[in-house]
Amino acid sequence: MTLLMFSGDYDKAMVALILANTARDMNIEVTIFFAFWGLFLLRDPEKVTSEDKTSYEKMFSLMTPKGPEELPLSKMNFSGLGKQMLLGMMKDDEAPKLIDFLEGARKKGVKFYGCKLSMEIMGFKKEELLPELEVVTANDYIEEAMNSQIQLFI
Amino acid sequence: MTLLMFSGDYDKAMVALILANTARDMNIEVTIFFAFWGLFLLRDPEKVTSEDKTSYEKMFSLMTPKGPEELPLSKMNFSGLGKQMLLGMMKDDEAPKLIDFLEGARKKGVKFYGCKLSMEIMGFKKEELLPELEVVTANDYIEEAMNSQIQLFI
Amino acid sequence: MTLLMFSGDYDKAMVALILANTARDMNIEVTIFFAFWGLFLLRDPEKVTSEDKTSYEKMFSLMTPKGPEELPLSKMNFSGLGKQMLLGMMKDDEAPKLIDFLEGARKKGVKFYGCKLSMEIMGFKKEELLPELEVVTANDYIEEAMNSQIQLFI
Numbered sequence: 001m002t003l004l005m006f007s008g009d010y011d012k013a014m015v016a017l018i019l020a021n022t023a024r025d026m027n028i029e030v031t032i033f034f035a036f037w038g039l040f041l042l043r044d045p046e047k048v049t050s051e052d053k054t055s056y057e058k059m060f061s062l063m064t065p066k067g068p069e070e071l072p073l074s075k076m077n078f079s080g081l082g083k084q085m086l087l088g089m090m091k092d093d094e095a096p097k098l099i100d101f102l103e104g105a106r107k108k109g110v111k112f113y114g115c116k117l118s119m120e121i122m123g124f125k126k127e128e129l130l131p132e133l134e135v136v137t138a139n140d141y142i143e144e145a146m147n148s149q150i151q152l153f154i
Numbered sequence: 155m156t157l158l159m160f161s162g163d164y165d166k167a168m169v170a171l172i173l174a175n176t177a178r179d180m181n182i183e184v185t186i187f188f189a190f191w192g193l194f195l196l197r198d199p200e201k202v203t204s205e206d207k208t209s210y211e212k213m214f215s216l217m218t219p220k221g222p223e224e225l226p227l228s229k230m231n232f233s234g235l236g237k238q239m240l241l242g243m244m245k246d247d248e249a250p251k252l253i254d255f256l257e258g259a260r261k262k263g264v265k266f267y268g269c270k271l272s273m274e275i276m277g278f279k280k281e282e283l284l285p286e287l288e289v290v291t292a293n294d295y296i297e298e299a300m301n302s303q304i305q306l307f308i
Numbered sequence: 309m310t311l312l313m314f315s316g317d318y319d320k321a322m323v324a325l326i327l328a329n330t331a332r333d334m335n336i337e338v339t340i341f342f343a344f345w346g347l348f349l350l351r352d353p354e355k356v357t358s359e360d361k362t363s364y365e366k367m368f369s370l371m372t373p374k375g376p377e378e379l380p381l382s383k384m385n386f387s388g389l390g391k392q393m394l395l396g397m398m399k400d401d402e403a404p405k406l407i408d409f410l411e412g413a414r415k416k417g418v419k420f421y422g423c424k425l426s427m428e429i430m431g432f433k434k435e436e437l438l439p440e441l442e443v444v445t446a447n448d449y450i451e452e453a454m455n456s457q458i459q460l461f462i
Contacts, residue, residue, distance in 0.1 A: 001296075004460065006323055008383065011190055015160055018271070022292040028300075036319055037383055056396045064384070075162065075191055076218070088210045089275050117326070121397050138330040142309075145458045146336075150299045152158065152307040153460040155450075165344055169314055172425070176446040182454075229316065229345055230372070242364045243429050304453045306312065306461040 001030045002148040004141065008037030008065060009074035010083060010098060016154045017101035023150075024108035031148075032105075033141045034133075035115035038154075039122065040065045041102070042114065042130040049128060057123025068098045106132065113141065155184045156302040158295065162191030162219060163228035164237060164252060170308045171255035177304075178262035185302075186259075187295045188287075189269035192308075193276065194219045195256070196268065196284040203282060211277025222252045260286065267295065309338045310456040312449065316345030316373060317382035318391060318406055324462045325409035331458075332416035339456075340413075341449045342441075343423035346462075347430065348373045349410070350422065350438040357436060365431025376406045414440065421449065 001023045003016050020030045034042055045066040050058045065071050076082035090097065096104075106112075114133045119126075126135060145151045155177045157170050174184045188196055199220040204212045219225050230236035244251065250258075260266075268287045273280075280289060299305045309331045311324050328338045342350055353374040358366045373379050384390035398405065404412075414420075422441045427434075434443060453459045 004323075006320065012160065015158075015189060018292050019296065023296050026293065026296060028296070035323060054397070054400050056393055056400060060393060060397065085210055085214060086275070089208070089214065089277065092208050092210060093274050095271065095275055117403065120401050121394070121403055123397065138326050139334065142327065142331050142334060142336070142458070150296070150305050151458050151460060152305060153462050154307050166314065169312075169343060172446050173450065177450050180447065180450060182450070239364055239368060240429070243362070243368065243431065246362050246364060247428050249425065249429055304450070304459050306459060308461050 001028055001150040002141070002145045003030070003032045004145075004151070004153045005032050005034045005038035005041070006036050007074065007154055008040040008071055010068075010071040011073050011075070011086070012154050013038075013041050013068065013071060014098050014101060017098065017105050019152075020110045021101060021104045021108060024105070024110060029111075031111040031113055031144050033113040033115065033136070033144070035118045036122075039114060039118060039124055039129065040071060041068050042112065042133055043067045043124070043128060044130070045070070047128050049125065052125070053123045060122060061124075068102055071098070106130075113144075115141070155182055155304040156295070156299045157184070157186045158299075158305070158307045159186050159188045159192035159195070160190050161228065161308055162194040162225055164222075164225040165227050165229070165240070166308050167195050167222065167225060168252050168255060171252065171259050173306075174264045175255060175258045175262060178259070178264060183265075184259075185265040185267060185298050187267040187269065187290070187298070189272045190276075193268060193272060193278055193283065194225060195222050196266065196287060197221045197278070197282055198284070199224070201282050203279065206279070207277045214276060215278075222256055225252070260284075267298075269295070309336055309458040310449070310453045311338070311340045312453075312459070312461045313340050313342045313346035313349070314344050315382065315462055316348040316379055318376075318379040319381050319383070319394070320462050321349050321376065321379060322406050322409060325406065325413050327460075328418045329409060329412045329416060332413070332418060337419075338413075339419040339421055339452050341421040341423065341444070341452070343426045344430075347422060347426060347432055347437065348379060349376050350420065350441060351375045351432070351436055352438070353378070355436050357433065360433070361431045368430060369432075376410055379406070414438075421452075423449070
């Protein structure tokens with residue numbers, strides 16, 4: 001299974017990671033290719049840097065979500081209120097949080113690929129993101145996708 | 155064909171159902187797996203209940219679209235104005251409405267799967283949704299998708 | 309590879325066209341099926357017409373983006389400010405613009421399909437769009453997708 005994670009939304013990231021974890025439990029190989037806003041999910045809030053960045057990149061880095069728990073909802077975010085409601089409902093059901101699904105995916109051996117071009121444009125350094133991230137090109141994604149049975153753009 | 159219907163938008167639901175109907179006419183098996191906001195499409199406005207729901211779930215149930223015709227557009231919704239414009243253009247062309255495509259899909263034997271975890275989190279009961287809905291897990295979706303020739307995340 | 313380009317966003321169109329160009333460079337056949345908002349990408353700003361259009365279609369034609377460079381971002385558009393930031397970062401990196409990727413796709417022989425139903429509803433005439441566009445039905449898309457190794461809904 002190869003997921004192209006383009007979106008930087010809490011709810012979409014949750015679906016992607018639930019699918020990735022479930023597929024790994026079924027012994028299916030999983031690669032997630034993070035591009036554009038999807039890279040926000042992999043940011044480590046402790047390692048945000050503005051070194052070697054242009055002014056646009058610095059501004060962008062500051063204005064955008066730093067890591068999984070800061071991601072907004074794709075819908076009904078209402079400046080965070082909708083997200084609080086969703087988190088509240090998840091807590092009532094004792095459902096794991098996004099960060100737990102991310103940890104699960106790391107432990108279960110999901111492959112994390114980051115889009116080189118997106119990282120260059122947005123000015124993200126490898127050190128600011130998840131340590132196991134491999135930086136690859138669109139070419140690498142397509143090769144991987146050609147050999148996958150499930151491909152989704154999320 | 156296996157569609158993962160995540161979005162709760164009128165226009166995206168329309169595309170999903172047009173694809174589903176067309177594929178059935180071509181004698182292709184079709185499953186739609188409804189997760190998160192996608193479940194709104196399957197709500198029966200007559201059967202909304204707040205029984206056995208937490209306060210968050212009650213609030214959520216009230217604030218969200220009840221059935222196909224209440225879904226907003228993914229873009230240019232302009233508090234409903236954009237949707238009226240689209241509906242107006244559709245009427246001028248005598249194009250069927252979303253609810254007609256949904257009825258078509260039911261008659262043509264599209265399989266409706268609902269994501270168990272999403273239903274638990276959002277507090278939707280089986281009785282509030284389309285009667286033919288089967289409640290399944292991410293595991294069931296992946297098995298189905300592995301054996302499909304077309305998989306889309308909508 | 310068969311892409312269903314539903315969205316009319318600058319960033320999503322960029323991903324779609326980068327994938328299309330890369331796949332063509334790898335000698336993979338590529339078809340992009342443009343539906344709904346995706347058709348905005350193919351509008352020629354010089355050929356916008358209001359002839360033979362209903363009032364809704366005229367209004368719609370005026371209010372929506374005319375061609376690739378007018379598309380908004382899917383996120384953080386901030387009435388155009390976010391897009392300027394992204395374009396600024398792209399310029400700093402000497403990355404090509406959306407219109408360059410579109411030209412590339414045309415030269416490399418990507419097949420452009422336009423959804424007949426969407427064009428009828430939105431009132432777009434063939435002459436207003438990219439000259440190589442072939443107008444096809446959902447049926448044609450599904451046939452093409454059934455024979456593709458990669459299918460994405462963007």
